[in-house]
Amino acid sequence: MATKPSELSDADMIQQGAEAKIYQGQFYDKQCIIKERFKKTYRHPVLEERLTHRRIAQEVKALLRCRKAGIAVPAVYFMDTCNNCIYMEKVEHSLTVREFIQQFQPPYTEEDNQILRSVAGKVGSILAKLHSNDIVHGDLTTSNILLKSPYDIWEVYLIDFGLSQVSHLAEDKGVDLYVLEKAFLSTHPRTEHIFEQVLAAYSKNYPNSVEVLKKLEEVRQRGRKRVMVG
Amino acid sequence: MASCDHVRTFPVDLFPNSTISIALFDGIKNHDELKKKIISGKIDAALLSAKKICDIFQVLVAATKAVGAKSNGKLKTRSINSEVLFSLSPSNNITESLRTFGVSPSDSAVVAVTIDDFDGLKIQNVAQQINAEMKPLDQLNRYTDEDIIKKVYKISDAELKHSKLLDSVATRIAVKEFAT
Incomplete structure (x- = not known):
C-alpha cells in the first residue's frame, strides 16, 4: 500500500485549498509537487469517489492536451489513484x-x-x-x-x-x-x-x-x- | 561470474517494501534463446530495448507504476515483469506494448529491470544467461534513439519547445490510462 500523503509531515504541506492539499516532496531524484484531493466526509461516498476521480482525470487530461499543444505545463510523474494524488513536476525558478x-x-x-x-x-x-x-x-x-x-x-x-x-x-x-x-x-x-x-x-x-x-x-x-x- | 558492480537498486518510496534494480547490457547475440527463456519464465526480469530508454527515470516511472498496480491487485498483464514493459508503453494494447519495448533481434543493448530483487540473485541470473557485457548505467544515453522515442510516444517538436524529452515521456507513462 502506498504511503498516504496525509502521513507525510504537515511541514511538507505548502497549501491547502477547498478541494486539494498541496505538498512538496521528492519523486526519485526530482523535486515534485503532490496534489491530494482529500475526501469530503459530508458527501455520499459513492458520489464522492466519482467526483474525485473525474476531477483528477480532467486535470491530467488537460495537462496532456496543453503539453501536446505546446503550452508549458508541469510534467506528471505518478498518479496514486488509491489516495487521489498527482505527483508532478515542481516548476523550478x-x-x-x-x-x-x-x-x-x-x-x-x-x-x-x-x-x-x-x-x-x-x-x-x-x-x-x-x-x-x-x-x-x-x-x-x-x-x-x-x-x-x-x-x-x-x-x-x-x-x-x-x-x-x-x-x-x-x-x-x-x-x-x-x-x-x-x-x-x-x-x-x-x-x-x-x-x-x-x-x-x-x-x-x-x-x-x-x-x-x-x-x-x-x-x-x-x-x-x-x-x-x- | 559476470560482474554486478553496475547494477543500481532503488527503494520505492511510495511502496516501502519494494525495490527496483536496473542494469544495462550490450552485445546481445542470443536473441532467440533469450526470447524462449523470457517466455518460459527462466528469466525473472523485464528486458527493455535500450533504444527506447532516454533516462533511468523513465524506467523508474514505469516500474513504480507496475509496483503500484501489483500492490493494488490491479496487474493488467501476467507478471510484474511484463507489467513493467506494459507500463512503459503509451499503448493500452498489451501485445503491441511488449513487442515495442521488449528486446528484438535488432537490439544489441538492453536494460534489465528486476523488482524486489533483495539479494541481487535475479539480476545475477540475467547476467549469466544473457551472454552480453554489463555496462555502467550512465552510458545509457549512448544507446538512446530519440527519434524512435518521439515516434513511439508521439511527441512533436512543438511540445519539445517547452518540455524536456524525459518530461514528455514520463507524463505519457504516468497518465496513460487517462489519455483517451
Missing part, C-alpha cells in the same frame, strides 16, 4: 504572476509599465493558444499562472487544471477570461491598463477572439452564470 506584479507598487513608473505590459502580453498569447486548442482552464487567476526565469524571457506556465474542460464555445472561453479579469483587477488594483494588454495579445494571437471578446462583454454585464434554471 518560477514565481506566480501575482507575486511578480506585487513586486511593483503603484503608481507605476513608465519602466514598470513597460515590464508589466510585456509580461501581460505573454500571458495573453498563451491564453490565445489555450483557447485555440479548445481548452478552458476554469479557474484562471494570477496565482495559477507561473513565470519561469530567466528574467526577460519569462516562460509562462499554466497550472491547476482541476476545473478545466474541453470546449469550443465562445461562451465558456469568455467566462474563462472574465474570471481572470475579476481576479486580476481585484488582486491588483489600478492595473486596468495592464489587463488590457492581456486582451490585446489574446486577440492578436487568436483568430476567433472577436466572438470570445463579444461574449466577455456580455458576461461583464450579467455575471458569469448564464443558465438560470432551477
Whole structure:
C-alpha cells in the first residue's frame, strides 16, 4: 500500500485549498509537487469517489492536451489513484504572476509599465493558444499562472487544471477570461491598463477572439452564470 | 561470474517494501534463446530495448507504476515483469506494448529491470544467461534513439519547445490510462 500523503509531515504541506492539499516532496531524484484531493466526509461516498476521480482525470487530461499543444505545463510523474494524488513536476525558478506584479507598487513608473505590459502580453498569447486548442482552464487567476526565469524571457506556465474542460464555445472561453479579469483587477488594483494588454495579445494571437471578446462583454454585464434554471 | 558492480537498486518510496534494480547490457547475440527463456519464465526480469530508454527515470516511472498496480491487485498483464514493459508503453494494447519495448533481434543493448530483487540473485541470473557485457548505467544515453522515442510516444517538436524529452515521456507513462 502506498504511503498516504496525509502521513507525510504537515511541514511538507505548502497549501491547502477547498478541494486539494498541496505538498512538496521528492519523486526519485526530482523535486515534485503532490496534489491530494482529500475526501469530503459530508458527501455520499459513492458520489464522492466519482467526483474525485473525474476531477483528477480532467486535470491530467488537460495537462496532456496543453503539453501536446505546446503550452508549458508541469510534467506528471505518478498518479496514486488509491489516495487521489498527482505527483508532478515542481516548476523550478518560477514565481506566480501575482507575486511578480506585487513586486511593483503603484503608481507605476513608465519602466514598470513597460515590464508589466510585456509580461501581460505573454500571458495573453498563451491564453490565445489555450483557447485555440479548445481548452478552458476554469479557474484562471494570477496565482495559477507561473513565470519561469530567466528574467526577460519569462516562460509562462499554466497550472491547476482541476476545473478545466474541453470546449469550443465562445461562451465558456469568455467566462474563462472574465474570471481572470475579476481576479486580476481585484488582486491588483489600478492595473486596468495592464489587463488590457492581456486582451490585446489574446486577440492578436487568436483568430476567433472577436466572438470570445463579444461574449466577455456580455458576461461583464450579467455575471458569469448564464443558465438560470432551477 | 559476470560482474554486478553496475547494477543500481532503488527503494520505492511510495511502496516501502519494494525495490527496483536496473542494469544495462550490450552485445546481445542470443536473441532467440533469450526470447524462449523470457517466455518460459527462466528469466525473472523485464528486458527493455535500450533504444527506447532516454533516462533511468523513465524506467523508474514505469516500474513504480507496475509496483503500484501489483500492490493494488490491479496487474493488467501476467507478471510484474511484463507489467513493467506494459507500463512503459503509451499503448493500452498489451501485445503491441511488449513487442515495442521488449528486446528484438535488432537490439544489441538492453536494460534489465528486476523488482524486489533483495539479494541481487535475479539480476545475477540475467547476467549469466544473457551472454552480453554489463555496462555502467550512465552510458545509457549512448544507446538512446530519440527519434524512435518521439515516434513511439508521439511527441512533436512543438511540445519539445517547452518540455524536456524525459518530461514528455514520463507524463505519457504516468497518465496513460487517462489519455483517451
